[in-house]
Amino acid sequence: MSGNIFGKMFRVTTWGESHGTAVGCVVDGCPAGLRLSGEDIQRELDRRRPGQSSVTTERAEFDRATILSGVFKGATTGTPISMIVYNRDVDSSKYERIADLLRPGHADFTYQEKYGIRDYRGGGRASARETIGRAAAGSIAKKLLGVRGVEVLAHVTELGGIKAGEVSVDEIRSNVRENPMRCADLTTSKAMYDAVMLAKADGDSLGGVVEIIALHVPAGLGEPVFNKLSADLAGALMSIGAVKGIEIGAGFKSASMRGSEMNDPFRVKDGSIHTSTNHAGGMLGGISTGEPIVCRIAVKPTPSIAKVQQTINIKTMEEVEIRIEGRHDPVILPRIVPVAEAMVSLVLVEHILQSGFIHPLQVK
Amino acid sequence: MSGNIFGKMFRVTTWGESHGTAVGCVVDGCPAGLRLSGEDIQRELDRRRPGQSSVTTERAEFDRATILSGVFKGATTGTPISMIVYNRDVDSSKYERIADLLRPGHADFTYQEKYGIRDYRGGGRASARETIGRAAAGSIAKKLLGVRGVEVLAHVTELGGIKAGEVSVDEIRSNVRENPMRCADLTTSKAMYDAVMLAKADGDSLGGVVEIIALHVPAGLGEPVFNKLSADLAGALMSIGAVKGIEIGAGFKSASMRGSEMNDPFRVKDGSIHTSTNHAGGMLGGISTGEPIVCRIAVKPTPSIAKVQQTINIKTMEEVEIRIEGRHDPVILPRIVPVAEAMVSLVLVEHILQSGFIHPLQVK
């Protein structure tokens, strides 16, 4: 059944395989009148594309996006916006050799079980390349959020067991984009980098935690009881490959807090209602409070490692060893940062439209 | 916008307020031919109803469910199954007094912001009572899963910072139902009980962690890339009130693991493919592997506490103190156990139907 369409009012369809002809997406439901150019898309794609540093895969893709429809004279027209990125640096040779071996931690086995057939080249659809469509659609969502003053920021807060120190929003804004680890705490960032290099040398990989913050989100977003903002964020973030956990505000720490600690007291500030703490992470009853939205995702270590692993040949059903060659990220965290921002942005735009906070005719 | 409908093929609509006339749900899309009686529903409702022990609210509700449609001669007919539970022990007096005060940690503020009006009696729709509809619908999902041999079990693994020891599936099966803490580790359960009594005496409340396990789930469930089984589970579980985090398999622990530790090696066992560990929690690429599905949710401490708290009177916009009376659970964990099972069951039935693993005409 269909699973590649995200959203209800602002709907994104993504498509494409790692080693196929192209990857892309269609955004349906974008309000008309939004200024949009190929550069808006490119900026986000550049943040996730491979080959940016020694902690990412060496596959050389420039990921040039082309807008094929839905934009006229520099503005959206309300019709579907189709975007395409052709795959260029495709080398499937290393995959032919392991076509019958199930890569541990990968989706080879489950795709085979589900579909009875799979495109094994580069992981097919179950590849990080699938997130290009998410990032492209997310870039439009971000522009729309900008109309309403909403800002979405993500940064790496933990990597290979190394935790970053507390950082301010300004530090996130200024330090993350240029830093290869996408960590706002520049000191820790260096230690993270060293850890990655060490793991890579070891033929191994690392995981970590990404925090996503959304600022100036209007109070009132979220549709109880099943489409709470929190629920939709959780579903959206968990749909990213390699994500194994999601928490909001105090998250798992809240399990050991008392009600009197956890509850955020209400205060009046500049004539409007605020909470003096934000353990709730910007949502109560699944509806935004107006305080910053704060979520964190647990990202598992990249499954593709050079180390020898135990697995099965599905043709012969023999237990065999596998050693995965090819070009892989020893850590996926830095490249998940823009994708996590994209997913949170898509959820926020969806709920802003659902709540009527952007009237379709008021986008400019 | 509509947010009270869950699912696509097996669709559940829940409705009702804590102190309204009744609460209930409609299940649309249940295959025909499933044996179903009021007792099937009642069994699950009895597990979540209040007044079962001193760790739950004293509100005396027997929560008698009536099936109003969709069942003929003891079997489902394929038409919508409507269920109703009338509210009996409603005492709104204590809420009238605090109608203008925002209860910290509750949805009072956000409902007011979103809707401009709210039913403040007992929390209105943002009440634990809302989960009756989920449990009732979940009981049908569980019966359907039974047809396919799938079993869903939840248990409390942490409460007020006290962690339960490792338990076997058999211990969960035999210890959880009768234990007021819904903890399978009976020794720890006693300590948890004491912690709750202490917090209650203190006018305070506790949170914790619930683990949900699904056994014998067929491989192949989940619809990449946005409706992965993991994503739908995360969204469903996060939609439960008080849940602040969700993790799958190794979850947040995977953030500090190496790829070589995290990846589950494939093995042949009795002629079929298995993994020798289950850090993935039963899903790879968001599709079920056939291994047990394992998720955990972080549940915040109940926001309603007797302790004095700082808040605001929304009419006068003055900062005031609030002391919440009424009948409240000092910990919501035990009552969330059946609700978490219900949500996981609803997600699994949905995906089983989507995948065609139960043919509508083969249910018996």
Add this chain to the structure above:
Amino acid sequence: MSGNIFGKMFRVTTWGESHGTAVGCVVDGCPAGLRLSGEDIQRELDRRRPGQSSVTTERAEFDRATILSGVFKGATTGTPISMIVYNRDVDSSKYERIADLLRPGHADFTYQEKYGIRDYRGGGRASARETIGRAAAGSIAKKLLGVRGVEVLAHVTELGGIKAGEVSVDEIRSNVRENPMRCADLTTSKAMYDAVMLAKADGDSLGGVVEIIALHVPAGLGEPVFNKLSADLAGALMSIGAVKGIEIGAGFKSASMRGSEMNDPFRVKDGSIHTSTNHAGGMLGGISTGEPIVCRIAVKPTPSIAKVQQTINIKTMEEVEIRIEGRHDPVILPRIVPVAEAMVSLVLVEHILQSGFIHPLQVK
């Protein structure tokens, strides 16, 4: 799969069988702040209930609706509105006798084929009684439309081959409600009545045409290319039992018109853009023009007739004769009038909300 939920933002779930305990519906997504009482619902139910004249079934149902949730202090709260009508005058005896005979023109055969089981009492779910939920939900949609000044009117324009003369909107407003045939042309109405009595005496039934007009619909409603307003109206109206055709504006007549006749010329009137004719029926490109929306539906003669018919006993697979007793409408047209209004109202509210023309917080 689920088929009993209508709409996306303003979602209606209907449930219930003809001879079950009750019938009802849940409306999810109604904006908060709408004044609503049981009388608003009752008014519409009274228009469709049986026993109003000799041209309708003699089943004596008063169809008292109760609102169970979603309304607080006389206004909607934004939470689901559940409504219930208990079935009272249920006499299933005549159905037991023909439980194994397929009634020609009815859904007996297809329900049996699809579900392998069916509630044969009174047609089960495939009964005109199913439309109570539609009418109840439609009454809320109508109130919402009233906020925006939109009016939806339906009337019988043809019955048993007798065509009504041209009537004005004022004639529809004043003549239809009190007239048992729901025909605005009072002279023709008398002839229609006689035709029905004649058919009834004959043990037979009649069909006809109902026209639905929506006035003051804002320009801009409809979501090309698949959710054009015209497409959603067609789907909604065709979902009513007994409807076999739907046309918009000139409809089937347009098939024999030339472009120069069909095209409605644009004119300026009172400073705004209008068309001097309305062959388009108020929609161009599937989007409302601001001119009246005009559709017509073809309603087949009631399938339940007293005349002897040829059919099959599905148990024995023998060809047998059937003579349907029970209490039936010799013509369903008058009772379809409020249901057709309800469905058009639901579609319009859906599109008004989708288009942002009623901001959720602006309903009063």
Add this chain to the structure above:
Amino acid sequence: MSGNIFGKMFRVTTWGESHGTAVGCVVDGCPAGLRLSGEDIQRELDRRRPGQSSVTTERAEFDRATILSGVFKGATTGTPISMIVYNRDVDSSKYERIADLLRPGHADFTYQEKYGIRDYRGGGRASARETIGRAAAGSIAKKLLGVRGVEVLAHVTELGGIKAGEVSVDEIRSNVRENPMRCADLTTSKAMYDAVMLAKADGDSLGGVVEIIALHVPAGLGEPVFNKLSADLAGALMSIGAVKGIEIGAGFKSASMRGSEMNDPFRVKDGSIHTSTNHAGGMLGGISTGEPIVCRIAVKPTPSIAKVQQTINIKTMEEVEIRIEGRHDPVILPRIVPVAEAMVSLVLVEHILQSGFIHPLQVK
């Protein structure tokens, strides 16, 4: 809001403007293992492309479709199938001149009202070119239907007031494809052709009726009460530009029939249940009976005509005359035939998948 996605399980997203870079579609939810090549797509596109005869527009488009994803080694993989057709013969010059004039009968006015901006070149999204995506997706649906033995055929039964005689299914199969009028009654076809040439010479255009028949549809398709097969067919067909009416079986004729005429008697034939007539058009209670599905659509005359018409300049708000140049079809009927087949095929595949009649793993 999003309106360019069709279906639930088998979901089609179409995109693209008449004079934009390209048009295309994404099919999400196609079962894996279906043999599929570019030629399967091309065959259907060739049937709808312009320039095939003197009754169609002279725009010279070869409409070469490329499959970009979702197919591996000649078979579908269960992932989204993205298809693209680049626009080649684009001449927007004639549209620049009339950019501010509302073409009567076209969507210029409503797009402008809805979106506040519109791509006026060639009608933008509201162009017959939009149907390329439908035809491409429909070609996959047809292949899937073939797996189950279902055949969908459409033919012109009326044009410019000229009605075709009764034809057999074999005549439709053999006469329609090669005949420029797509009419199975070859004698009438000649008269239709002459009528079109006459209208064209006159600077005018004609409308007509297309009948769609689906053979060997299994009994049991359709999801009462809102997603009846009839309702979904009506919505799907009405979403095609220029369609103003849809009827099923006896359709509007049923309005003047008696129940005893309309009801199709049940008979046993070769051990299974059939009806001796098919006034119901293959559906009862909105569920397929197993008899042929029969629907007809009313198609209005092409709105683009060379004749002078009255309209408005939306910039100056002056009433002006318009004479539409450019390359237009004097009748759209022949080119709607494959599109109508595509829409019916999409609805049937959707319902077959919903009903579990094709198990995803059984497609070969």
